[in-house]
Amino acid sequence: MSSQLSSNIKIVYVLLDGVGDLPHHSLNDLTPLEAAYTPCMDSLTRNGCMGQVISVGKGIAPQSDIAVFNMLGYSFKDGSYVGRGVIE
Incomplete structure (x- = not known):
């Protein structure tokens, strides 16, 4: 594929916000996502393409709201973030 996306390519962002969890004994020691x-x-993972976005820096776990805003194209590197209320 060329470096430019064709206009007929469909893109879906799946944000698994808050999906990280610990194994639980009631789930046979699986995490809720594993169970x-x-x-x-x-189907999406089997038939699509996947990638990873590093939103604030490699190895840094961002706050949920900052990560979601970054995925939507907002950047607050200049310190202008005032909270998620402006969107909600």
């Missing part, structure tokens, strides 16, 4: 029935996500 979940996820046929649509399974």
Whole structure:
């Protein structure tokens, strides 16, 4: 594929905000995501392309709101972030 996306390519961003969790004994020591029935996500990962976005810096776990804003194209490197209320 060329470096420019064709106009007929469809892109879907799936933000798994808050999906990280610990294994739980009631789930046979699986995490909730590992135990979940996820046929649509399974199909997307099997048939699509995946990538990773490093929103604030490699190895830095951003706050949820900052990570989501970054995925939507906002950058607050200049310190202008005033909170998520302006969107909500």
